[in-house]
Structure formats: C-alpha cells, structure tokens
Amino acid sequence: MTAPPTVSTEDVCCPGADCDLLPRGQAEDLALVFKALADPTRVRLLQYLAESQSGTACACHLPTALQISQPTLSFHMHKLHEAGLVDRDKRGRWVHWTVRRAPLEQVRGFLALSERVGAAPADGCC
C-alpha cells in the first residue's frame, strides 16, 4: 500500500504550514467520529442505514442484512450511538436507528482539506 520512499541528494527543507493548527477540541471530536467508523461492519451499517428510507431502519432487519448476530449488532450500534452518528428510537415494540447527518458533514468538511493539497509550489520549494 505505501510507496517506496524517494531519495534525492539535494539538501532541501520545506517550510511547514503558515496557519493555526486545528484546535485541539475540534481534532478530538473528529477523532471520536473516525474511531467509531474504524470498523468495516460499522462502515457497512452506516451505509445501509443511509440507503434506507429517511436514513432509518428497524433494528430487526440489521442482523440478517449485515450477516451478524444480535449481540454483535448491539455492540456496533452502541459504538455508533456513543459517537453521535445514529439516533435511536422505539416505535412500539421495535427499535429504530437513524443516521445523523451533522457529524458526517463535519467530517466531510474537514476532509475537504484534500482540495488544498498539491497547490503550485512557490520559490522552488516542494
């Protein structure tokens, strides 16, 4: 997955960013969301819910759809809920899970930094 390092003999030291660091609190909030998504089953669960009507599905469908056991589902939904990625509500007998847009959009906003990568170098550096 990683490219082999390139090596040149010319001694170059490119400057770092000339801007404020991302505030620690924001970085911590983002890291919590990333942590909640750091599991392929939870990634698939989130996508499944997002593709459901109104981003909501009854919990009863999830074990079969994801091919996981009920305890495994409960474990993963707890992680997603704890990170604020889903809302839980009970409709009669049935628990329903709904994707929350806000944290996903917050992460997308952060990842928009990829658009700033690769700008033309100035002064021959980088």
Add this chain to the structure above:
Amino acid sequence: MTAPPTVSTEDVCCPGADCDLLPRGQAEDLALVFKALADPTRVRLLQYLAESQSGTACACHLPTALQISQPTLSFHMHKLHEAGLVDRDKRGRWVHWTVRRAPLEQVRGFLALSERVGAAPADGCC
C-alpha cells in the same frame, strides 16, 4: 452528545435498505483510513501538512508545530504512512512528508452518503 431515545406506542417496523451492502473489501479499506485518523494528533498533523505548500513539510518542523516529541511524531507518521495517507521522501538530510489526496477523496466519496439521508418518506413509514 447522544439524544435521549424517543418512544412511541405505535408498532412500526421500517424496512431496511433495498440495495447491495458496501463490499467487504471497500469497507475494510475505509475502516483502515478511519483507524489511522482516530487520533487527534494525527488529525492535526494531516491538517498541518495539507495547509503546507504542496501538502508537503519537512519533518524537522513537525515536533515544534504540533508540540510533540520526536518519538511521538515518528509513531504517528508511521501510522499515517501505513494507512497510505502520506508519502515519505528524503531530500538530502531531511525527511519530508506529503499528504496523499486519493484516500481522503475516497473517504469523502463514502461520506457523501450523508446527502442521501433524510429523503422524503413514502407509504407513511419513517
């Protein structure tokens, strides 16, 4: 952070998604990137690099900029590199790190699912 569950007495069971699950391999690749970003220092490092000219900075600036030790920096850069989020190259004496756009754009593409959440319900469900 989490909203209290809402409870209704009406027995409702909303259907799940009527589409294919995200392929397991794709979910695993995304989860690896999320895992690499599941740390506030790495989030800040990535942002710092992205804000640097051409998304590149000499490693020598990073401990001071991030207020971390050299061993801590090495640990975090190894994690980012392992996940394919940065490239490493040596320019004379100095190691340089560059953000890779592709994995960030892959994640942004996945998170675009947030735009599909909250569509109008049909048949009175959800």
